[in-house]
Amino acid sequence: MRRLFSALLVTLLTACASTPKPAADSPALGEKATPPDAAPDAESFRAKPPEPGKAPDLVLPTFQSAKLENGLTVLVSTRRELPLVFAGVAFSSGSAQDPKGKEGLAELSYRMLLEGAGKRDTVVLDNAFADLGVSPGMDVQADGAQVGVRVLTRNLDSAMSLLSDVVLRPTFNAQAFDRRKKQQLADLVRALGQPGVLAQLAYLEAVFGLDHPYGHLSDGMPASVQTLTLADVRGYYQKHVGPGAAAIILTGDISLDEGVALARKYFGGWKGKATPPAPPKATQASPRQQVYVVPKPGLDQTLVLVGRAGIASGNPDEYALDLATTVFGGFFGSRLNMNLRENKGYSYGAGASLSPRLGVGPLTAYSSVRQDVTGPALQEVMNELSGLKTKPISQEELAAAREGLIRAFPGAFESVEGLGASAAALYITRRPLDEFNRTVEGLRDASAEDVQRKAEQYLDPASMQIVLVGDPATIQEQVTPLGLGKLVPVEPDEAPAAKPGTPRAAK
Secondary structure (H helix, E strand, O other): OHHHHHHHHHHHHHHHHOOOOOOOOOOOOOOOOOOOOOOOOOOHHHHOOOOOOOOOOOOOOOOEEEEOOOOOEEEEEEOOOOOEEEEEEEEOOOHHHOOOOOOOHHHHHHHHOOOOEOOEOHHHHHHHHHHOOOOOEEEEOOOOEEEEEEEEHHHHHHHHHHHHHHHHOEOOOHHHHHHHHHHHHHHHHHHOOOHHHHHHHHHHHHHOOOOOOOOOOOOOOHHHHHOOOHHHHHHHHHHHOOHHHEEEEEEEOOOHHHHHHHHHHHHOOOOOOOOOOOOOOOOOOOOOOEEEEEEOOOOOEEEEEEEEEOOEOOOOOHHHHHHHHHHHHHOOOOHHHHHHHHHOOOEEEEEEEEOOEOOOOEEEEEEEEEHHHHHHHHHHHHHHHHHHHHOOOOHHHHHHHHHHHHHOHHHHHOOHHHHHHHHHHHHHOOOOOOHHHHHHHHHHHOOHHHHHHHHHHHOOHHHOEEEEEEOHHHHHHHHHHHOOOEEEEOOOOOOOOOOOOOOOOOO
């Protein structure tokens, strides 16, 4: 090491002692040097953003349908990239078919399908699915329900055998019922501690009224779930579950012929008299008379929901209204989000959505805002609604909304499960198999004039109901001067109003 250091030192001293020769283009002694050309700015590339690449072509899935002799529908969408298949069953009845006072029955009834089937109890059934490397999923909504699994193609036959037991031969064991009912009640207790769930409860009452089939959450309420019996579950199953009111959903590595053969093998002998229910009665948006307040003293934020009854799935207004709603609050660059988040700093974000259903679904704007700006934030929401008329939607805004909605479509079909959920939605809402192509075409063709008309028709602030969850003293102080309606406190266990927008009795 020392020898190496000495050698390096000698080399360094020798280099320092030598006189360097001038470069060939160096100026002579006494001559003025010519400055070189200025070096380009290393950051100049930032002045012009890179051009986006060509957008990929939009490829939408193809759905095929067949019907078995017993009335059972088979829906298939083929995708051969991976050896995976989603296998499921969609049902045409949901929580909208809960009897009055028995809210939560559909949720409990469908969940019971996975609490023992055929000769297997709950544990053995779970283990049978686990042996295939899967866990069944269940989703219960207002208009229907779905149960299914994603499996390797080689395990599809076994999965269909298990699903046929689940749907055709549920055991409805008494002990399993007691356990599942307690679980649903426990889940409700946790949920009712969340401001978002409390807001949904008050919002459904404000928009639909709790006498309407859409006026409650699918989970029900503790008081209604507590009344449910095993006989209620059996009755719901017998009335609403049958081959004429269900569809086999198969998406992924499978053809229509293969799907029909599997459906016939495992569900061909299914019998039952259930038929799809009629769509719930349409709800008309009524003028706002009051502001619903769910009191949560000391809450740091105020949760704001503003909305009304919108449209049913298949309504010809859907495409233009979806674009108008997107401009108002449907994406990051929307008017509502840019106002509340970017300009005012009142919220981390704000949005709006249109949710068509088999019956008339809700049109909703939402945000969580700082408690200290509850009044100003709500005023800005109402200003943005009014602004859709006083400041018409621009061509730039419409183009951004159109592009965003259309380009978002592939995300729903990324997985075989997403493809299965899309197929189930087509069945539950009774839409044609080319519905997604129709929607893209409708979004592309909607004119600026039509979008503006639907914005003014449906997003009129006077017809928007208001729900606030937050500190009652702050809400009283800041919202009352806005003159948006009488502030009415709402508690989840109070007696419901009979009709949407009906003022509650004064206390």
